[in-house]
Structures are given as structure tokens and as C-alpha cells.
Amino acid sequence: MAARTVQDTAAHPARKRGRPTADERASRRQHVLDEALGVFLEHGYANATVEQLARAGGVTKRTIYAYFGDKAGVFSEMVRSLATTVSSLAPDGDTLESLATRIVYRLHSAELVGLHRLVIAESMRFPELAQTLHDNGDARHIARLAEHLADERPADAAGLAPSLFILLLGEEHRKRLLGLVPAISEESAHTHAQAALATLGLERSPLAAMPLD
Amino acid sequence: MAARTVQDTAAHPARKRGRPTADERASRRQHVLDEALGVFLEHGYANATVEQLARAGGVTKRTIYAYFGDKAGVFSEMVRSLATTVSSLAPDGDTLESLATRIVYRLHSAELVGLHRLVIAESMRFPELAQTLHDNGDARHIARLAEHLADERPADAAGLAPSLFILLLGEEHRKRLLGLVPAISEESAHTHAQAALATLGLERSPLAAMPLD
DNA sequence: AAATAATGACACTGTCCCGTATCATTGTAT
DNA sequence: ATACAATGATACGGGACAGTGTCATTATTT
Numbered sequence: 001m002a003a004r005t006v007q008d009t010a011a012h013p014a015r016k017r018g019r020p021t022a023d024e025r026a027s028r029r030q031h032v033l034d035e036a037l038g039v040f041l042e043h044g045y046a047n048a049t050v051e052q053l054a055r056a057g058g059v060t061k062r063t064i065y066a067y068f069g070d071k072a073g074v075f076s077e078m079v080r081s082l083a084t085t086v087s088s089l090a091p092d093g094d095t096l097e098s099l100a101t102r103i104v105y106r107l108h109s110a111e112l113v114g115l116h117r118l119v120i121a122e123s124m125r126f127p128e129l130a131q132t133l134h135d136n137g138d139a140r141h142i143a144r145l146a147e148h149l150a151d152e153r154p155a156d157a158a159g160l161a162p163s164l165f166i167l168l169l170g171e172e173h174r175k176r177l178l179g180l181v182p183a184i185s186e187e188s189a190h191t192h193a194q195a196a197l198a199t200l201g202l203e204r205s206p207l208a209a210m211p212l213d
Numbered sequence: 214m215a216a217r218t219v220q221d222t223a224a225h226p227a228r229k230r231g232r233p234t235a236d237e238r239a240s241r242r243q244h245v246l247d248e249a250l251g252v253f254l255e256h257g258y259a260n261a262t263v264e265q266l267a268r269a270g271g272v273t274k275r276t277i278y279a280y281f282g283d284k285a286g287v288f289s290e291m292v293r294s295l296a297t298t299v300s301s302l303a304p305d306g307d308t309l310e311s312l313a314t315r316i317v318y319r320l321h322s323a324e325l326v327g328l329h330r331l332v333i334a335e336s337m338r339f340p341e342l343a344q345t346l347h348d349n350g351d352a353r354h355i356a357r358l359a360e361h362l363a364d365e366r367p368a369d370a371a372g373l374a375p376s377l378f379i380l381l382l383g384e385e386h387r388k389r390l391l392g393l394v395p396a397i398s399e400e401s402a403h404t405h406a407q408a409a410l411a412t413l414g415l416e417r418s419p420l421a422a423m424p425l426d
Numbered sequence: 427a428a429a430t431a432a433t434g435a436c437a438c439t440g441t442c443c444c445g446t447a448t449c450a451t452t453g454t455a456t
Numbered sequence: 457a458t459a460c461a462a463t464g465a466t467a468c469g470g471g472a473c474a475g476t477g478t479c480a481t482t483a484t485t486t
Contacts, residue, residue, distance in 0.1 A: 044335070050443080
């Protein structure tokens with residue numbers, strides 16, 4: 001086992017003791033979940049210790065056990081919390097191209113790639129989390145794409161949406177999952193999205209696509 | 214930590230003691246690697262113990278340490294051994310469609326999906342294995358597809374190959390990585406491949422595509 | 427044949443970490 | 457106010473596992 005060299009997330013300013021106020025208690029729990037992702041990403045699920053989760057969240061082991069039962073509980077709640085966040089990124093009222101760009105950008109982010117890795121790795125032990133992530137991630141994105149496609153391609157929108165989705169991710173995202181490439185920039189996310197649309201013959205109307213100068 | 218309920222891979226017929234013959238020694242090492250995949254898939258890399266790897270391979274811990282140094286050594290050599298196998302599945306002399314079908318089928322297999330999961334999960338700790346797997350997997354498949362495409366689409370073969378590749382995997386393969394669907398049948402791999410080709414306008418020539426009866 | 431190398435079987439030490447207990451401390455309930 | 461609940465700090469028992477040591481056993485080398 002690799003020696004644990006680093007001091008982990010530098011200890012917070014040593015919270016005061018005693019029972020927390022009602023407000024505080026509500027936020028503490030979420031704070032633990034937020035910080036948990038970093039711990040799991042750094043060490044992996046199995047190697048992460050409850051002690052590390054506690055320190056990162058600014059609480060003690062006791063509180064972790066009181067709140068979540070055990071490490072699996074922290075992991076489950078963390079994934080569920082993040083999963084519901086994934087799909088909530090649609091300003092509603094954008095073009096197919098801007099939607100596609102946002103999907104590309106978000107799904108290449110370090111946060112979501114890391115989450116995806118963790119859930120894939122533990123999919124045998126936490127199958128319901130895999131389902132949750134897919135339902136709130138891929139499934140919703142594909143549904144959104146299908147809505148937009150319905151306007152432009154009423155005929156084969158349903159069949160085209162999944163194809164568009166995976167073209168948006170592309171081989172780049174597979175490399176990303178393997179850690180072979182860094183997170184994508186917003187700009188290249190845009191050109192990437194355009195390329196995917198073009199591959200399916202979905203580029204903007206010829207007039208809009210003309211040179212701008 | 215989850216209680217280890219199962220007895221693991223049922224102990225082999227208790228190999229005799231003493232120094233093995235030269236032939237035997239050569240094969241023993243490979244046998245350990247072959248059996249290691251099952252152990253890692255069942256428990257995950259971090260939870261798998263050297264003792265389990267030893268029992269599955271029909272050797273003792275001592276031999277594991279003598280052969281591979283430690284658990285990481287077993288994992289590395291196992292991945293490398295499997296990676297070189299991944300790409301060696303081209304009978305050479307088949308159509309684009311048959312090549313596509315074989316890629317779809319193989320990459321959906323339990324073995325390769327499991328390997329992929331493991332390498333993704335440990336990509337931070339074993340980055341060179343991720344690179345190896347990609348070089349011997351995706352990269353070669355894309356290159357092969359590009360060769361075939363060069364015949365039919367000399368113009369944009371290079372750009373089209375990655376798109377075709379990920380369309381071949383499709384959303385199905387993402388679900389597969391998450392453990393949400395079982396391995397695909399050879400038949401549905403074929404129809405899946407045909408659909409991907411059609412999406413890019415690469416279906417067979419009209420004559421060949423006509424009904425056969 | 428004698429020495430050496432590799433292995434199985436087994437024991438053993440040290441470490442890590444889980445989960446709980448104890449006690450002081452601080453907010454909440456009544 | 458007074459009892460109670462939740463928390464931090466700390467300690468600790470128990471289990472699991474890594475990695476090594478020892479000895480008997482069997483090939484290989486010379």
C-alpha cells in the first residue's frame with residue numbers, strides 16, 4: 001500500500017466544540033459531502049479512510065458515523081447529491097449548438113470525470129449509484145438533445161439524439177476517463193460541438209455558417 | 214469493510230511442493246496473470262489481497278512476491294498482458310462491416326469491460342497502464358477503421374474513423390461500463406454495427422443491401 | 427551425488443484502520 | 457435552570473493484511 005505522505009486537505013481552523021446550532025448542523029452535513037469528492041478522487045474509494053473524510057469535512061469520525069453510518073453512506077449520499085446537480089445546467093432557451101457546447105464542457109470537467117470514474121469503479125458494489133448517475137446524466141442530456149432535434153429533424157430525432165450525444169463526448173472523453181488528456185477549454189468545447197453536429201449534417205443554416213468578415 | 218463471504222476461487226487440486234520444472238515455471242507465471250483478472254474484477258484493485266491472487270493462481274504469497282514484487286506488479290503485468298491481446302483480433306481480409314461488428318462484440322465483452330473499468334479506476338495511480346491500454350485498444354481500432362475507410366472514403370477517412378469508432382461503442386457501451394446492461398450478443402453487435410455505419414452514411418452499396426430472398 | 431535454487435506450508439510481526447467508548451464542552455429542550 | 461443531545465478530542469480493542477522468516481520438499485546445476 002502506498003505510504004500516505006501528504007497531510008491531506010490542510011486542517012480547517014479547528015472548529016469549536018460542543019453541539020452546533022440548528023443552522024450550522026444543516027450546512028455541516030452538506031459540507032462534508034462536498035469535501036468528500038476530493039478525498040475519494042485523491043485516494044480512490046477503497047483507500048479513502050473515514051478519518052480523511054472527517055478531517056476534510058471539518059468534523060470528527062463520530063460525526064461521520066452519526067450522519068452517514070459508514071464510508072459507503074458518505075459515498076452514496078455524495079454521488080446522489082452530485083448526480084442531481086449534473087443535469088441542472090440548462091438555462092432553458094438556448095440553441096442546439098449552445099446546449100451541445102455546454103454538455104461537452106461540463107462532462108469534460110475534472111469534477112464530473114472524477115465522479116464518473118468513481119462510479120464506474122464501484123459499479124459492481126453500488127449498482128444503484130450507477131443507475132442514478134446515468135438517469136440524471138446521460139439520459140437527461142439525451143432527452144434534452146432530442147427535444148431540440150425534434151424542431152429541426154422531426155423524422156429521426158429520437159434515433160439521432162444518442163448518436164449526437166456520444167459524438168459530443170467522442171474519443172476525447174474516453175481519453176479523459178483514462179486520464180490521458182486534461183480538461184477541455186470552453187473554446188475547444190465549442191469547436192468540438194460544432195464538429196459533432198457537422199458529422200451528423202446538423203450544422204447551422206448555410207447563411208449563418210458563412211464567413212463573418 | 215464488506216465482510217468477505219465467499220471462499221474465493223475454489224482452491225486448485227493442491228499443487229505438489231518443491232521447485233517446479235522449467236516448462237512449468239514458464240506457464241505458472243502466465244497462469245497467475247490470467248487468474249488475476251477475475252480476482253481484481255470481483256474485489257476491485259484495492260480490496261484484492263495478495264493472498265487471493267496467490268490462491269487463484271495456484272501459488273503461495275511467496276511466489277507472488279518472487280515473481281511480481283507486489284500487488285501493483287501483478288496488476289501492471291496483467292494489464293499489459295491483456296492489452297497486447299486486445300488488438301490481436303483481426304483475421305485481416307474482412308469487410309468494414311465485419312471489422313466493425315467484431316470491435317463492437319469484443320469491446321462489450323465482460324472481460325474487456327472489466328479491464329477497462331479497472332484501468333479507469335486506477336488511472337491516477339497507474340497512468341502508464343491507461344496509456345498502454347489506449348494505445349493497444351482504441352488507437353489501433355481507430356487505425357484499422359481508417360484503413361478500411363480509406364478505400365471507400367478517401368477524402369475524409371482520417372477524420373471519420375474516430376467518429377465511427379465511438380458510434381460503434383455508442384451509449385450502450387457507456388451503460389456497459391456502468392454495469393447497467395449485460396454483454397451484447399454477436400447478433401445484436403452486428404445490427405448495432407450496421408446502424409452506426411448507416412448513421413454516417415456508410416451502409417453497403419444499394420445492390421448488396423437489397424433483400425436477399 | 428552434492429550443492430543450490432525455487433517452492434509450499436505456515437507462522438509471525440508490524441501497521442493500518444474500523445468502529446466504539448469516554449469525557450469535556452457547548453447548544454437545545456422543557 | 458436543569459436535563460438532554462450533539463459534538464470534539466482522544467484513546468483503544470479487534471481484525472485484516474503486507475511482507476518476511478523458517479523449514480520441508482522437489483527440481484536444477486555442476
